[in-house]
Amino acid sequence: MKAGGTKAGAVLAALADLVYPAARECLWCGRPAVRPGRPLCPACLDDAVRDGPRSAPAGLVAGRAVAVGSYEGALREAVHRLKFSGWTFIVPLLGELLTGAVAQSGLWTADLVVPVPLHPRRLAERGFNQSALLGAAVARSFGASLEGRALVRTRATRSQVELGPDERGRNVRGAFRVPHPGLVAGARVLLVDDVLTTGATAGECGRALLDAGAAAVDLAVLAIAGGDTV
Ligand SMILES: [Zn+2]
Structure with a gap:
């Protein structure tokens, strides 16, 4: 799983996954989130700013x-x-x-x-x-x-x-x-x-x-x- 391409980013993402397992998925529709730590999928992000x-x-x-x-x-x-x-x-x-x-x-x-x-x-x-x-x-x-x-x-x-x-x-x-x-x-x-x-x-x-x-x-x-x- 990539997280901004940095080691520190990967560590933070891994920690976020441990603490917030739901962060892997879009918090609104449940589809996979694009990046860990950004738990809204592109469709829901579009909706949020529509x-x-x-x-x-x-x-x-x-x-x-x-x-x-x-x-x-x-x-x-x-x-x-x-x-x-x-x-x-x-x-x-x-x-x-x-x-x-x-x-x-x-x-x-x-x-x-x-x-x-x-x-x-x-x-x-x-x-x-x-x-x-x-x-x-x-x-x-x-x-x-x-x-x-x-x-x-x-x-x-x-x-x-x-x-x-x-x-x-x-x-x-x-x-x-x-x-x-x-x-x-x-x-x-x-x-x-x-x-x-x-x-x-x-x-x-x-x-x-x-x-x-x-x-x-x-x-x-x-x-x-x-x-x-x-
Ligand atoms: Zn979504």
Whole structure:
């Protein structure tokens, strides 16, 4: 089995196979994956990006926005495996998809990539912030800086998915803070998140960054959940 042609790559792939046997197969349709560590087959990858990149939801506080695709099918499954099964080895693949959408949309001119933060308790439970991993991949691709400390979540919030439209705004209002405004002052920020539900979270992050002096805040997400307008 080839893995990028390097010994280190082969070792990593072998480890991924040990830890994640399913990584050999497409996580959505079960057909063989093309390469270990990239558990989506070409057909499902095409499906994941079929309706993307998509542009800004109306009313979002942040400026322009782009998503790889809809939060359904293979893309939804990939996000679930990352967040809830700890499949961090899928980040390079998802990072590539997000980077592609950002490149096509022209949002790559940002100075600074800022991930939507998790509350410290959620971060401790999960062990990683998926948005920070995705943000790092995007920042690396474009030679931009990643600033994981720019935003902090000052209180734990419920998952937006559990809430009705009215509750979602209240749930995240005032939940984010920029502890060191000097980190973002004058910068064009690309905010990165995994899933956009109503845009309330991204909107609050955008507001906090702009209040702290950011010159602009655009948004890149992997997936837009159903019902969101674009
Ligand atoms: Zn597939």
